[in-house]
Amino acid sequence: MTPKPEDMDYVCFTSVRFRGKSYEEIILQLKSALEEEYKSKGATSVSPKIFLQKSLPDAIIIENILVAEKSLPQTHPRLYVDPLCGVAVLRGSDIFAGGVIGIEPGASKDCPVSVYACLEKFNAGFTKAYTGATRFLGNGLLVMERKQLLGDIHSNSGVAVRMTQPLVVCPSFQSCLFQSGNLVAQNLPSLVCARVLDAQPGQTVLDMCCAPGGKCLHLADLMQLQGTLIAIDKSAKRLNTVAEQAVKLGIDTENFLRIHCFDACRLCDDNGTDAGEPDSKPPYRPKQFDRVLLDAPCSALGQRPRLLTSSDSSSQLSKTASQLSSYAQIQNRLFREAIKLVKPGGFLVYSTCTTRPEENERQVSLALQMNWPNLKLVEQTPNLRPFGIYQPDGSVGLVQKFDPEVPYDASDVTNACNYDTIGFFVAKFVVFD
Numbered sequence: 001m002t003p004k005p006e007d008m009d010y011v012c013f014t015s016v017r018f019r020g021k022s023y024e025e026i027i028l029q030l031k032s033a034l035e036e037e038y039k040s041k042g043a044t045s046v047s048p049k050i051f052l053q054k055s056l057p058d059a060i061i062i063e064n065i066l067v068a069e070k071s072l073p074q075t076h077p078r079l080y081v082d083p084l085c086g087v088a089v090l091r092g093s094d095i096f097a098g099g100v101i102g103i104e105p106g107a108s109k110d111c112p113v114s115v116y117a118c119l120e121k122f123n124a125g126f127t128k129a130y131t132g133a134t135r136f137l138g139n140g141l142l143v144m145e146r147k148q149l150l151g152d153i154h155s156n157s158g159v160a161v162r163m164t165q166p167l168v169v170c171p172s173f174q175s176c177l178f179q180s181g182n183l184v185a186q187n188l189p190s191l192v193c194a195r196v197l198d199a200q201p202g203q204t205v206l207d208m209c210c211a212p213g214g215k216c217l218h219l220a221d222l223m224q225l226q227g228t229l230i231a232i233d234k235s236a237k238r239l240n241t242v243a244e245q246a247v248k249l250g251i252d253t254e255n256f257l258r259i260h261c262f263d264a265c266r267l268c269d270d271n272g273t274d275a276g277e278p279d280s281k282p283p284y285r286p287k288q289f290d291r292v293l294l295d296a297p298c299s300a301l302g303q304r305p306r307l308l309t310s311s312d313s314s315s316q317l318s319k320t321a322s323q324l325s326s327y328a329q330i331q332n333r334l335f336r337e338a339i340k341l342v343k344p345g346g347f348l349v350y351s352t353c354t355t356r357p358e359e360n361e362r363q364v365s366l367a368l369q370m371n372w373p374n375l376k377l378v379e380q381t382p383n384l385r386p387f388g389i390y391q392p393d394g395s396v397g398l399v400q401k402f403d404p405e406v407p408y409d410a411s412d413v414t415n416a417c418n419y420d421t422i423g424f425f426v427a428k429f430v431v432f433d
C-alpha cells in the first residue's frame, strides 16, 4: 500500500455488502463494473484488488488506489471545494454544485479543472486564486456553466465536476454498482456490528437510532425478512432515507420493517406490563425485544477519510468540550432505556463511531457498575479487533474497538483491511430478568 500524504487521511479500502447473488456472480459483476469506473477515472493500468472478508460472509473488500500526486498535472484552472466536499471526493465522489466554493478565471464548461479543497477560512463564491492552505484532490471536467455555480451557489444541485483523474481511485457511492440492490456500500465496522447482534429470522428486533439505515437494512437481510424489525429515529428527514433505501432493496416496510419517528429516550412505557404481543407503535412496554441495537449518537470522531484543516471549521474536531460531554449524557439515557426493552436472555449491542473512551469503554463500565445485576458483557462474533481500554471486570477482549491509530502490518491486505477502517466501538450484553 502507498504511504498516505501527511495532510490527508483516507481509508485504503472500500467495503461493500452483497445480497441476492452468490459471491462468484457478484465478483464478476463487480470486476467489470469497477474496471469501467476506474477507466473513467484515469486508472487504466491497474486492476482493482478485490477479496472476500473471511469473517463476514456477505462482505467484499476493494483496495483503493492512491495515484502518485506527481503523475497528475496541476496546470488547469483551479476549482475550489469545501472540506466536506473534499472528503466525499476522497471517497470516490464526483463534485456536486453545492460543494464548489470558488473558481479561477479561465475555467468554463467542458474544460478540465484542477480541484483543490480549501483547508482554511473562505468566503464562498470567490473567483480569484485562493491564498489559504489547500489540498490537491485531482483533476476533473467542469460540466456546469460557471454562472450556475457562482451565481447562487447554494441553490444549485447536480454534478458540477466529473472527476477524471482523482488522487484516490475508489468506487463511488453514486456509481451504477450500487443501483441494482445487489451491492450496498457499508464500512467494515458497521458490517461487523449488525452481525454481532445475532438477530435471527422470526425474532422481534429493535434498532433504536436507525437512520440513515445501513445497519438496520443489514439486520433486515440477516433476519431473512422474517419476524419484526422496528426502526426508530428522532429525525424524520433521516428516516426518509431509511424508507427509500428499504424500498430500493425490496424490503417490506408494512409488515416486517416498521419505521417510526420517535425520541428513543422515551421509548419504554414504564407503566405498561411486560410480555404479550409487541405493541404496534412506540412507546413499547418493557421486555418486548429479542435483540436491541443502540447505535448511539456520538461525537463521530472516528469518521474517515479526513482532510486536516488548519481551523477545522467544518470538521468534527471543532466540537467544543460541552458538545463532547453532552454525548455521554444522551448515550447513558438511551442505554438505560435500551436495557428495559430487552427480553430476559436477549442481547443488547451498544456501538458508536468514535474512539473516545468517554463514549465507549466508560459507558460500558458505567452500565456494569450501576448495580445492574441483570446485565453481563459477552463475547462477540465476529470479533476482528478485540481491544479496548479498562473494563471493571478485566474483560478487555470482550469489547471490539476499531482504532485506526493502532499500528498494523500493511503488507498483508487481508489483515490491513481490519485495521484501516473508520474508528468504531462495539459492546454486546446479555440482559437477564
Ligand SMILES: C[S@@+](CC[C@H](N)C(=O)[O-])C[C@H]1O[C@@H](n2cnc3c(N)ncnc32)[C@H](O)[C@@H]1O
Binding pocket: 190, 208, 209, 210, 211, 212, 213, 214, 215, 216, 232, 233, 234, 235, 238, 262, 263, 264, 265, 295, 296, 297, 298, 353
Ligand atoms: C450514529 S447515527 C445512527 C446510524 C445508523 N444506525 C446507521 O447504521 O445508519 C445516530 C442516530 O441517532 C439519532 N438520534 C439522536 N438522538 C436520538 C433520540 N433521542 N432518539 C432517537 N434517535 C436519536 C440521530 O438522528 C441519528 O440518526
